[in-house]
Every structure is written in C-alpha cells, then in structure tokens.
Amino acid sequence: MAKKIGIEVSLAISEAVKLADVDAIAAYPITPQTHIVEHLSELVADGDLNAEFIPVESEHSAMSVCAGTSAAGARTYTATSSQGLALMNEILFIIPALRLPIVMTLANRALSGPISIWNDHSDLMSVRDTGWIAMFAENGQEAFDLTLQSFKIAEDHRVMLPISVNIDGFTLSHVIEPHEFLSQEEVDQFLPTYDPLIQLNPDKPVSMGIVGIPEIYFEAKKAQDVALIESKEVIKEVFKDFGDRFGRYYKVIESYRTEDAETVLLTMGSIGETAMEAIDIMKDEQGKKVGLLRLRLWRPFPVQELREMVKGIKTLAVIDRAVSFGGTGGPVGGEIRSALYSTEDRPYVASFIAGLGGRDVTIQDFMDMVNLAEKMEAEQEVHEYKMIGVRE
Amino acid sequence: MDAFNVYAAKLAPQRESLAPGHRACQGCAELLAARLVAKTLGHDFIIANATGCLEIVTSSYPHTAWKVPWIHVAFENAAAVASGIESGIKILKKKGKYPVDREIKIIAQAGDGGTVDIGLQALSGALERGHDFTYICYDNEAYMNTGIQRSSATPYGASTTTSPAGKESIGQVTMKKNMAEIAVAHDIPYVATASPSYPFDLMEKVRKAADVKGPAYLHVLTPCPTGWRLAPNLALSIGRLAVETKVFPLYEVVDGQYKMTVAYKHHRPVIDYLKPQGRFRHLKEKSIEFIQQYVDANYERLLKKIEMSEG
Numbered sequence: 001m002a003k004k005i006g007i008e009v010s011l012a013i014s015e016a017v018k019l020a021d022v023d024a025i026a027a028y029p030i031t032p033q034t035h036i037v038e039h040l041s042e043l044v045a046d047g048d049l050n051a052e053f054i055p056v057e058s059e060h061s062a063m064s065v066c067a068g069t070s071a072a073g074a075r076t077y078t079a080t081s082s083q084g085l086a087l088m089n090e091i092l093f094i095i096p097a098l099r100l101p102i103v104m105t106l107a108n109r110a111l112s113g114p115i116s117i118w119n120d121h122s123d124l125m126s127v128r129d130t131g132w133i134a135m136f137a138e139n140g141q142e143a144f145d146l147t148l149q150s151f152k153i154a155e156d157h158r159v160m161l162p163i164s165v166n167i168d169g170f171t172l173s174h175v176i177e178p179h180e181f182l183s184q185e186e187v188d189q190f191l192p193t194y195d196p197l198i199q200l201n202p203d204k205p206v207s208m209g210i211v212g213i214p215e216i217y218f219e220a221k222k223a224q225d226v227a228l229i230e231s232k233e234v235i236k237e238v239f240k241d242f243g244d245r246f247g248r249y250y251k252v253i254e255s256y257r258t259e260d261a262e263t264v265l266l267t268m269g270s271i272g273e274t275a276m277e278a279i280d281i282m283k284d285e286q287g288k289k290v291g292l293l294r295l296r297l298w299r300p301f302p303v304q305e306l307r308e309m310v311k312g313i314k315t316l317a318v319i320d321r322a323v324s325f326g327g328t329g330g331p332v333g334g335e336i337r338s339a340l341y342s343t344e345d346r347p348y349v350a351s352f353i354a355g356l357g358g359r360d361v362t363i364q365d366f367m368d369m370v371n372l373a374e375k376m377e378a379e380q381e382v383h384e385y386k387m388i389g390v391r392e
Numbered sequence: 393m394d395a396f397n398v399y400a401a402k403l404a405p406q407r408e409s410l411a412p413g414h415r416a417c418q419g420c421a422e423l424l425a426a427r428l429v430a431k432t433l434g435h436d437f438i439i440a441n442a443t444g445c446l447e448i449v450t451s452s453y454p455h456t457a458w459k460v461p462w463i464h465v466a467f468e469n470a471a472a473v474a475s476g477i478e479s480g481i482k483i484l485k486k487k488g489k490y491p492v493d494r495e496i497k498i499i500a501q502a503g504d505g506g507t508v509d510i511g512l513q514a515l516s517g518a519l520e521r522g523h524d525f526t527y528i529c530y531d532n533e534a535y536m537n538t539g540i541q542r543s544s545a546t547p548y549g550a551s552t553t554t555s556p557a558g559k560e561s562i563g564q565v566t567m568k569k570n571m572a573e574i575a576v577a578h579d580i581p582y583v584a585t586a587s588p589s590y591p592f593d594l595m596e597k598v599r600k601a602a603d604v605k606g607p608a609y610l611h612v613l614t615p616c617p618t619g620w621r622l623a624p625n626l627a628l629s630i631g632r633l634a635v636e637t638k639v640f641p642l643y644e645v646v647d648g649q650y651k652m653t654v655a656y657k658h659h660r661p662v663i664d665y666l667k668p669q670g671r672f673r674h675l676k677e678k679s680i681e682f683i684q685q686y687v688d689a690n691y692e693r694l695l696k697k698i699e700m701s702e703g
Contacts, residue, residue, distance in 0.1 A: 023480065023483045023484060023487065023489075024476070024479055024480055024483055026476065026479075050483070050486065050487060051483060052479040052480070052482060052483040054475060054476070054479050054521070055521075056472065056475075056517055056521075057513060057514070057516065057517030057520070058513060058514075058517070060468070060469065060472075060514070061469060061472035061475075061513070061514050061517055061518075064465060064466070064469035064472035064473050064476065064514065065472050065473070065475050065476035065479070066476060067463075067465045067469075067473055067476060068440065068463070068465075068472070068473040068474060068475060068476020068477040068478075068479070068480060069476040069477070069479055069480035069483075070476070070480070071463050071473075071476070071477065071480070072438075072476065072477045072479075072480025072481050072484065073480065073484055073489070073490070074479075074480035074483055074484055076480075090466055091465065091466060091469065094465055094466060098463075098465070193489075200438045200461035200463060200477060201461060201490075202435055202436045202437065202438065202460055202461060202494075202496060205458065205459055205460050205461045205462070206461055206462075207451050207456035207458050207461075207462045207463075208461075208462070208463040208464070209451075209463050209464035209465055210451035210452065210453050210456060210464065211447075211448050211451055211452040211453060212453055213452055213453060216453045216454075
C-alpha cells in the first residue's frame, strides 16, 4: 500500500486531474472551488501538466469553452460552485445532449440570497434535471478516487455523458486529509487515452448541435434519458475495476451498520461521516437498532439498489441539504418517497432539511432526527418535510 | 488587395462549403456573406455558430448545409466555444493527438444580437485572451430570427417590432453600437468591416483575418429584406448604398492602423439609402437631416483615424 500523504482535498483533486492527464481546463474563480483551479494552473505553469488552462471571463464561458475543447476531442475538466453553476445553467443542459464527457468538480455551496459562501446542496439541486451524472464524495480519498473514475465512466462509449463530482464546500474542499495517491503508471493502466466518438475534424465533418424539429426532439431526449439510466451499469463496472486494482471499492449507495437496523438515516455528502459517529454512539452506547445509508450516486438515481437496501427497514430518515420551496419533501426525501411508493412494505419516510448555508449538523442533531423519525413513524404523521436546527 | 491575385468571379475558389438548399429567405444577404466566407476558407476550417437565422436555416435535423465541421451550442457563446475548439486543437497537436501539419482555421459566427448584445462578454473575453480565431458578425441590425426586434445594432430611426414607430416615437431612439471600434479597443491584430455587396473586398478580408495570428474580427453588414421591409432583389444594391452614403464605410484596422478599403470620391445623401427601406418609411425630413449629420460626423472621425494611421 502506498504511503498516505496529508494534503488539502482541493489539491488532491487537482492531483487526480493531473494524473488523468487532462488536455484542457476552463474555469472561473468562485469560492470555495478556487484552490482546485489555482493548483491546476500552477501545475500547468510549472510544466507538470501538459494542458491548456483557459482562464475565462465567466462560468457561462467556462462551460462553453469546455464544450469547444471537448468537441475538439480534448479531455476536459472544470470546477465551480453555487452562483457559478447557476450561471452555467443554460449550457449544462446542452453538454449531455451533445454527449460531451466533461468532468466537473462541484464544491457545493449555498445559492444566493442572502449571499452565502458556505456549504449546502442547493446548487446541485438547482441543476438536477440537466442530464449530468452526479455523484458525491464524503472525504478526500473518495474525491481523489471518484475524480479519476469519472473520466473513465464519462468517456466510456456506452456513456458519453458529463459527470459532476460533488464535494462539500469548505467542510471538504478546504480540509487537510490523508490521501493515498496512485502512481502515474497505475492511472495510465486504469484510464486509457480519451478516444472521442465524434470530433470536430475537417476530414470527417459533422454538424453538432443542430435544430431538433418536433419530429425528432422527443426521440433525442429519450435517447439521452436511456443513456443516463444505462450509465449506472458502467459506473458499477468501473467502481469494481477500480476496487479490484487498488483495493478501494465504491458502491452507488453505501451502507453503514444497517444489519438489524429498524431506523436508518440517509445522507448525501460529507455529513455522512458525522452520521457514522452518531450511529456508533446510538448502537454501541444506547443499544438502538439504527443504521446509515449514504447516497453516492444522485443521478442516475439508483432506484433498484435503494428498494433492495431498505427492505425490512421500519423508518427511513432522509436528510436533505437543500429546500424545494413549497414542495412535497426535501429534494432527496421527495425522490425517495417516489422511488418507494409503489413497493410493498415500504418504510415510513421522514424528510428532514438540515445544514443550510453552512449550519453545522451535529452528532446530537442526527440522534434527535432518529428519535423524531421514530416518533413520527409511531404516529404515522403525515408531513412534507421538517427543518432541523433552525431557529423558529 | 493582397490575398488574391486576380479578382474575377470565375477565378474564385470553386468549393462551396456552405451547400445550397438551406432555408433562408429570398434575397438573404447573410447567407450570401456566409457562403463567400466558406468559399474563401475552402476545406480546413471549423465553425462555432451562435443561435440565430444562420444557425436555424442551415441545420435542421436530419439536414445540414455545412460541409465542414460545425457546432452550435447556444446564443451568446460562439466566441467561447470557438476559444475552446482553438485551445483543444492546440493542445491535441502539442500532445501528438491531432495532425500537426494541418492549419485549421477556427471561425465563430453570430448575428448582431449574438454579438453586440448577449454575446458581447464572451466575445470580449475571447478577444482579450488572444485565441487564434476569426469572429464574424453578420449584422442585419435587429433580432430577425425572433421577428425583427431591436438590438443595440439597430440604427437610429428604424422601426422594429420592439422599437415601433408611433405617434410618440420615431422608432429606434438610440444610435447603433459601433462594434468594430469596440473590437479595435481590444488591441487585436485585425479588424474590418465588410459587405457581401463587395464580394472580393469581403473575401480578401476573410483571408487576411483567418491568416493573421491571434484574434480577428469582421463586422459584415447583411441587409435583411424581411426585416428591413425591402424587396428581396434589392438586398445587394442596398448594401452598396450603405457604403456609397457613408452609412457603413468599408475599412480595415491592421495592428491598429486604419485603412479605407473601398473609397468613393463622391458620396450620395443618406436619403438614397433610407428611402427604399420600409423600416425608415415614417422618417420626416428633420430626422433624415439629423441622420445625415450623424453619418457625416462619424465618417469624419473615421477619416481622422485613417489620416493618423497614414502619419
């Protein structure tokens, strides 16, 4: 096993991008994504990474430049957060429609207003339906590993879709953690050179991004949806390949001590690590039958895996880090209710919203949510969502 | 004229990279200009096209009029997409993943709305970063694709669907944004104005713009019979009148040095240009006089820049 190196998570991600030998990076600075792109521009400036770094004038142009580099056949990377992602919004829809396998780190940050640089998942949720593959890393090692795996997944000819690797802003992006890096040889063996399916080349001219008349638009969208849904199998295949090579196995939904659990928490992102501590305390010190599911893959949503994993569970407490204003649940909570509605013996789903705009979600919060969810289940309380840790 | 030896229609390049059969209106000068651009550049070029008339009339699944690689992403980002293509090919060549000996020209093209309004930021960014590409604005002086709404390139006094002439208004009340001068302010190596009514001047400029290292900007006035309320057979002659009346002088700016490329000793009054166009039909004598003064003043300013360049 390679030696572990203590390094800031943002820098570890940049090192993964370097090991992936990306050809082009276009980015615009926004907190808390900045350390990633700063380090990448240093790597390019020092000649350690042979890539074009294009420092654009906006995120809208960042994603547009990425469209150009990727369509030219270059392995392409970018990173952003919050308002930056919101500004990219228009182009985010077009990238998967053009089947361009761009990899983007999303250092999750709350959306304005009020303006906040701190962490929650409102940025990602605002682009839920753009057609990108979206996955979450909970710690630095996962961020490093998932970044590398993302290039392989995105560029697989069965997939050809963009991926966002989500890391919680500050709570993950700016912390120093031990990382086990891979060598260039190991990465080269795992990740082949990008082989574009189509490319802007005068010898084989193609027209990309043409008008979709009513006779074809619907079919184009269905093809895109099928491609996204079917990417899940490739994602699992790459997770397995990575695990077989390097010993770190990833799953589309991770579980923690769910054996015999009656009440299960479900988290996405770095709060999963705090939740694990809460589970340990509740299980080991209080003898409670609890467990934890951590959703790694947000899109395509792992419906079948979820249905399988919640079998026998009495109460599922889903914790969202974003609000769907006036909706029927937190974005994840509502999704899970939907996924389970048609199944028999489904658990009671409590939808909680916590930790908006950098508000801490503590071990005690998780324990409170477990207790509250159990009470709600006992009373079969009808509710949309409840906010936890907010002053009334 | 330096780029071509002899100027005769039959000696122009035969290859048509923009094929006939597209869906443009009769008499569309934008498509004619785009065809001349494609003709000049031949084979080894890639186009990033903004949303607009040119995009929709040449690409409608399952058809395409383009015989060269062509990509459309969105409305306001043609310059950014072109930046990406240029950077992508540059690095792929450097890494030995793209034929090194091929010089592939990168063209971004958009209408006036996609250039002077919504696309101005992306264009400014791309010019400032110094990408080796040519940006072509086909200026028909309004949002024609969406139904003749005013843009900041619409000239004073023109009636459009969002600057209609009425009892209280003469139509567009603002002056046309001078995009060529905005491009010049970016200190790029080549800027020119052009017109499909002067095909060889246009082709010459396309060749120069493409061959220069670094960003080049071409501002092409493309009369739109539909939007200008003009008989389709008059599109080219109105383009000539724009130049003959000093409304749209044809000049180029090479490394900051101004030069008139089509010069007339005597100019016609602006009324000759305004009169055939329905969009100016409502203008009274006083407004026309005002426009004449404005055009004269602008032209004088340009002449001073040319004089200064000649030293």
